[in-house]
Amino acid sequence: MLDIVRQQVERAKQDFPNLQATEQPDGSVQIIIDGLTIPQHWGRESMSILAILPPGYPQAAPNGFQAKLDGQNWSGVCYRPQTWDSGRENLWKWIKLIERFFQENRP
Amino acid sequence: MKFAITFTASDFDKMYSYVIQDGHEEAAFLLCGVAETPSFTNLLTREVIPVPDSAFISKSGAFLNIKPEFMMPLIKNARLDNLSVISVHSHPFSRCNTSFSSIDDYGDTALIPKICGRVPRQPHGHIVVGRNSLDARLWKKDQYSSVPVDEVRVVGRRLRKIYPTSSRACSFSAVSDAHQRQVLAIGEEAQKLIQELTIAVVGLGGIGSQVFQQLVHLGVKHFIVVDPDVVEETNRSRLIGSTASDVKSCVAKTELMKRIAQAFDCRIKIEAIQDSVYTLSTSRRLIEADVIFCCTDNLHSRMVLNRIVYQYLIPLIDVGLEIQAYGGIITSAGGRVMVVLPSGPCLDCVGILDARVVSDEISALTSGGLTTGHYVSGEPIENPAVISLNGVVASLAATELLNLISGLESYRTAETYKVYRVLEGDVRLVEMKAERQCGVCVEVQGKGDGGKLPCRADG
Numbered sequence: 384m385l386d387i388v389r390q391q392v393e394r395a396k397q398d399f400p401n402l403q404a405t406e407q408p409d410g411s412v413q414i415i416i417d418g419l420t421i422p423q424h425w426g427r428e429s430m431s432i433l434a435i436l437p438p439g440y441p442q443a444a445p446n447g448f449q450a451k452l453d454g455q456n457w458s459g460v461c462y463r464p465q466t467w468d469s470g471r472e473n474l475w476k477w478i479k480l481i482e483r484f485f486q487e488n489r490p
Numbered sequence: 491m492k493f494a495i496t497f498t499a500s501d502f503d504k505m506y507s508y509v510i511q512d513g514h515e516e517a518a519f520l521l522c523g524v525a526e527t528p529s530f531t532n533l534l535t536r537e538v539i540p541v542p543d544s545a546f547i548s549k550s551g552a553f554l555n556i557k558p559e560f561m562m563p564l565i566k567n568a569r570l571d572n573l574s575v576i577s578v579h580s581h582p583f584s585r586c587n588t589s590f591s592s593i594d595d596y597g598d599t600a601l602i603p604k605i606c607g608r609v610p611r612q613p614h615g616h617i618v619v620g621r622n623s624l625d626a627r628l629w630k631k632d633q634y635s636s637v638p639v640d641e642v643r644v645v646g647r648r649l650r651k652i653y654p655t656s657s658r659a660c661s662f663s664a665v666s667d668a669h670q671r672q673v674l675a676i677g678e679e680a681q682k683l684i685q686e687l688t689i690a691v692v693g694l695g696g697i698g699s700q701v702f703q704q705l706v707h708l709g710v711k712h713f714i715v716v717d718p719d720v721v722e723e724t725n726r727s728r729l730i731g732s733t734a735s736d737v738k739s740c741v742a743k744t745e746l747m748k749r750i751a752q753a754f755d756c757r758i759k760i761e762a763i764q765d766s767v768y769t770l771s772t773s774r775r776l777i778e779a780d781v782i783f784c785c786t787d788n789l790h791s792r793m794v795l796n797r798i799v800y801q802y803l804i805p806l807i808d809v810g811l812e813i814q815a816y817g818g819i820i821t822s823a824g825g826r827v828m829v830v831l832p833s834g835p836c837l838d839c840v841g842i843l844d845a846r847v848v849s850d851e852i853s854a855l856t857s858g859g860l861t862t863g864h865y866v867s868g869e870p871i872e873n874p875a876v877i878s879l880n881g882v883v884a885s886l887a888a889t890e891l892l893n894l895i896s897g898l899e900s901y902r903t904a905e906t907y908k909v910y911r912v913l914e915g916d917v918r919l920v921e922m923k924a925e926r927q928c929g930v931c932v933e934v935q936g937k938g939d940g941g942k943l944p945c946r947a948d949g
Contacts, residue, residue: 385934409856410942410943410944437849438852438945438946439790439794439797439944442796442838442845443845443849443852444849446853466846467845467846467849469838469926470839470927470929
């Protein structure tokens with residue numbers, strides 16, 4: 384894992400302590416957050432999130448994420464940042480965007 | 491087996507100006523990443539650490555003795571980051587054929603085992619520098635005797651190869667009659683250097699095949715060519731050397747290039763790889779190259795090759811042309827030829843890489859789909875292409891190689907790239923300015939095999 388990614392993971396962990404990052408054999412990094420707080424209109428307080436940082440991240444943007452929408456099974460969510468500047472964006476911002484997805488959308 | 495040490499031009503100048511500054515012997519250390527293949531070991535300079543006067547126990551015209559308290563933190567850092575250590579000292583009065591003295595040999599018997607003991611998994615080295623020449627040797631891991639370094643590469647706006655005094659490499663082969671007229675223009679030294687280089691061409695389509703053909707005619711003798719595709723009928727209008735029977739026989743583009751090269755000179759050596767650079771084993775085969783040409787039509791490959799520039803200190807000449815046309819009329823068209831050097835801004839920093847597009851291309855690849863931008867929902871979009879327009883950017887790209895080795899465009903200002911404006915009919919120099927600091931290019935610089943390339947594993 385690049386130091387720059389490791390630092391982003393550490394920064395994100397400060398606000399999302401349940402975050403786990405695991406480097407995959409293909410160089411991507413699997414991010415799992417158990418219990419991301421979501422708005423009430425989702426009928427639950429929190430949801431587990433799985434996001435993949437693709438090989439080459441941050442020069443390749445994150446692309447979608449998975450969530451346990453039914454509480455049990457992973458479902459793919461087609462959602463991506465509208466822009467991605469590798470020098471400015473980071474994992475923390477990506478998780479914040481995922482939070483925003485849950486605020487702006489309904490089940 | 492070939493052994494090399496590679497510097498960025500700024501690191502080489504820093505080392506040289508420090509150790510050759512007055513009549514005294516001076517010393518420095520280099521911390522290096524390592525690039526290793528079964529046939530090649532290359533130490534990649536990451537840091538130059540001059541030895542200050544205060545760090546010497548004794549220092550005379552012929553003998554240097556460095557305090558252990560200076561050495562120990564340096565070796566510790568090398569161990570922590572798994573880096574090679576190269577000691578450097580000068581023979582300030584030596585001009586030609588600088589070589590190690592018996593005192594140097596004796597000093598190495600004490601120093602090298604200490605370094606190898608602390609950092610056992612990496613090769614280590616020693617360079618002695620004279621005013622106009624140098625000598626270098628390496629200790630491979632687990633071996634007690636040294637091997638001579640075959641070449642020292644210096645990568646900057648000028649690409650240099652220095653052959654150490656005890657190098658086994660045959661420095662500069664003879665120039666053939668075929669290149670006599672070219673030698674009149676660029677000089678014999680540049681021509682000989684062209685013949686010594688290993689050039690990788692990635693992407694052998696309309697632009698890549700023309701770049702390759704020009705490099706063959708320029709006199710390049712060693713190639714690594716990479717392309718996963720075979721010749722198709724729709725390629726033939728712009729794929730140099732292609733025939734109808736190539737289409738029928740599904741001849742790989744890499745094999746076609748082999749045929750072109752060997753028709754010109756049967757001594758040309760080509761490693762033909764019918765694969766894409768997204769595969770780790772393929773991208774790793776590029777690390778033996780002196781220069782890489784990127785002639786592909788996607789950003790994912792550019793992201794991989796851009797990483798190689800910094801991680802392995804190999805210059806990249808990136809070439810692209812985009813034509814937009816409607817109803818048989820070109821509405822916009824532009825080409826770009828950019829030389830990416832380890833000391834300059836990377837393709838991401840200058841804004842060429844679009845992280846979202848790269849990400850889409852990776853997704854398409856991993857889901858077994860086709861590359862976006864050129865294919866949508868499995869249906870290829872037929873991008874407009876014209877051989878003569880490809881030829882302009884291919885020629886500009888091949889000329890950038892001449893620039894790298896001979897400084898051909900000596901009036902050109904630093905840090906610029908070329909933009910071919912098709913509708914305006916001109917070629918402009920554009921300042922190569924960083925739009926952002928991606929952070930990746932700085933982090934991986936000279937890391938070699940200590941960093942991971944963003945490629946999928948084989949199989």
